[in-house]
Amino acid sequence: MEIDNLFTPLPPSFYQQPTLKLAKALLGCLLVHETEDGTASGVIVETEAYLGSTDRAAHSYQNRRTKRTEVMFGSAGLAYTHTMHTHCLINVVSGGEGAPESVLIRAVEPYSGIDLMLKRRPVEKMQNLTSGPGKLTKALGISMKDYGRTLYEPPLFIAKGIAPSRITQGKRIGIGNAGEAKDYPLRFWIPGNRYVSR
Template sequence: MQPVDPSFFRQTTLDLAKSLLGMLLVKETEAGTASGWIVETEAYVGPGDRAAHSYGNRRTKRTEVMFGPPGFAYTYRMHTHCLLNVVSGPIGHPEVVLIRSVEPYTGIELMRERRGFDRKLQELANGPGKLTKCLGISIEDYGRPLFESPLFIAEGRKVSAISVGPRIGIENSGEAKHYEWRFWEKDSPFVPKKGFGYK
């Protein structure tokens, strides 16, 4: 599992959101390495996107990494859960892609330890809060380059078909809630049928 070249991330945000499908998300920890195929993403396209943290060019300590080069991790807390985003867009254009769901690949027993041995395989990482817990991704990963260890994107597998629809959980974002900027691997059982997928 070798990290992708940094040039992989130099795509438009919408293109990157689709290109990430099928790629392998890997996290190395002292407890071991776990990874999963990315099967669901959401794009947040910067200052003009009312659902984005950087709407209106809002620049805070939390969003600072979004204003830098693409290919770095933007982690933040949603309730008690950590969410992972891939910084996209050129420097000064704060855009990201949220990783929403992955299909477990390696380190599945480690994932079960972190999430519970009673969980079905399809439900281990089918949500943005679930996958970070499974893989051992935390707020401390904020700002890490996603093209080198210990947290990185690796070459993946071909995705035969991509489904498109509106993003989830952004009801208070005006017209932005209707933008069809969520992408997922069609017919994947590892994409949640409904709901946020945090628990």
């Protein structure tokens, strides 16, 4: 996928849209991370939406406000990083002040800085490099230190890419204990892309 831009961050206004629209709008965009070791980026190919206080699968269900979820109550366009098992995951805060919603970035297609990604996360098959939420953060060097960062300016930001011609929608993954919320069709992905998690 060839993208003709110089990694220009999308403006804060990009994040001022309903969470479900944002989850789809993020597909095809570039997640870029600048570090001392170099810059690496990937095209977002899979996302999941979490609808805050009414969504039993969301960390902020029933407006649960803790040290972990505090950033979700802030403005849209912030990074909500959290750990699951031993992995760090990155979410885009959405919904606006006091509406703790977010979009999980589930998978990216490596775009630039691939040698750096492979150094951070050596794999035999390229397909396994960034085909999951914990895989992509390790490859891009994203960690809990990025909690609360704005995603519209360096060093960690989202840049305009190429909108996909088709988007597929289905159930979210790995949330079996969330009652009826486990069946919500809030996962979005670019069909046919080999980096989609499953």
